[in-house]
Amino acid sequence: MTDNPMDRATDRPDLALDALLRQHGRPVPGAALGNLESRILAQAAFPLAARRRAARLGVADTLAAWVRVALPLAAAAAIVAVLFLSRIDTSALADAELRDSDPGALLSALESDDGSGLAHHVIASDAVSGGAVDLEPR
Amino acid sequence: MTSAGFSTGPPVDDTTDEPGLVVQVQQGNSEAYAVLVRRHLPRAQRIAWRLLRHREDAEDVVQDAFLRALERIDQCDPTRSFGPWFFRIVATTAINRHRSAKRRETEELSDTDVSEGVSPMDAAVHGVLRDEVDAALRTLPPIQRQLIELVTFEEFTPTEAAGMLEIPAGTARWHLHEARKALRTQLQSWLSDGGEDDA
Numbered sequence: 001m002t003d004n005p006m007d008r009a010t011d012r013p014d015l016a017l018d019a020l021l022r023q024h025g026r027p028v029p030g031a032a033l034g035n036l037e038s039r040i041l042a043q044a045a046f047p048l049a050a051r052r053r054a055a056r057l058g059v060a061d062t063l064a065a066w067v068r069v070a071l072p073l074a075a076a077a078a079i080v081a082v083l084f085l086s087r088i089d090t091s092a093l094a095d096a097e098l099r100d101s102d103p104g105a106l107l108s109a110l111e112s113d114d115g116s117g118l119a120h121h122v123i124a125s126d127a128v129s130g131g132a133v134d135l136e137p138r
Numbered sequence: 139m140t141s142a143g144f145s146t147g148p149p150v151d152d153t154t155d156e157p158g159l160v161v162q163v164q165q166g167n168s169e170a171y172a173v174l175v176r177r178h179l180p181r182a183q184r185i186a187w188r189l190l191r192h193r194e195d196a197e198d199v200v201q202d203a204f205l206r207a208l209e210r211i212d213q214c215d216p217t218r219s220f221g222p223w224f225f226r227i228v229a230t231t232a233i234n235r236h237r238s239a240k241r242r243e244t245e246e247l248s249d250t251d252v253s254e255g256v257s258p259m260d261a262a263v264h265g266v267l268r269d270e271v272d273a274a275l276r277t278l279p280p281i282q283r284q285l286i287e288l289v290t291f292e293e294f295t296p297t298e299a300a301g302m303l304e305i306p307a308g309t310a311r312w313h314l315h316e317a318r319k320a321l322r323t324q325l326q327s328w329l330s331d332g333g334e335d336d337a
Contacts (some may be wrong), residue, residue: 014318016329018290023322024267024328025275025291028184029193036183036197040175040204044168047208051166 152176154285159217175204178221182228183293191233199235203228222298229288229302236280237254267328270273272325282317 150162162170163219182203186196207214207224214223275283281303288299300310322329 011254017318017322018327020328021271021275021286024264026268026272028187031183031187031193031197033179033183036200037172037175037179038199039166040179041172042169043205044208047205048163048166048168048171050325051164053166055165065330087213094225110276136293 152256155276156220157218158212158222160214160216163208163294164214164216171208174220174224178224179204182225185225185228185230185288188291189229190236191285195235196232199232200228203231207229222255222301226292228300230304233284233303268329270325272322277318277324279313281305282320285314286317288320289314 148158150159150167152172152173153179154162154170156174159170160173163174165179169279179200182200183196186199186203188204189194190196190199203224207227210227214220275286278286284298284303285299288294288302289296294302297307300307301311
């Protein structure tokens, strides 16, 4: 539209007319701009305060969002850690049982050609120490 | 530093660039807002007066426009100048007031119409001519007079004025053309080359 020749023709300024208007057009009356500025700033005080409050709440919301994400992650990590530690404890318990068992029987269990010899030995140890495990010879 | 109470960024002063000021205002910095007000108030007041031709109405419009600008400051693109965006709000506010309110035709006379040191004859001629220019402008349809005020007196481009008055640029050009043609006819006797072809 701006390239339309008709637009260019109508855009052409009339220098003499514009000069006459500018020179003799009614000037803008003076205004008490200081007073007007004070009124404008006073009127803006509340909206600006609301914006500052919103900006502060925005920061708080960001922190809260981080907490909302971080807390579940921390809880999950704690659960994983507890599970991991409990597994370690279980292994340690088994080790202790093996240590308390008969070294000769343990050795023979390890040397047996059956891969489950060690497990049988552990179960047998439990049975001897009072457990009610029914051990079936293979 | 600032009177904002809650500083959300670097300190601002009259030399701070407009994008920085706009961002600060978006966060509620009152000092940044004050700088913008000081920077744009005089022209905003002139624009409002030219569109309304009434000083008190113009001041009310400027006050409203600054408040609206603050309410909508999040829509102001900080990478662009605040002025054109704000002057459009001023013009829109003024036009809305012009449409909704009954125009008070009584307008106070300017107290700065004749400068000192001008001979009585020149002052009289100036007074007569000013009245004729004013009368000629008043005969124009409102949209044409407003375009002449914005383009000729406030030196906005026709496209900028069209945006401020929320009309298509082509329509604004046509109205300007018609307005100039009418003014030339009415002020022909005062134009040195009066009667110039307007095609």
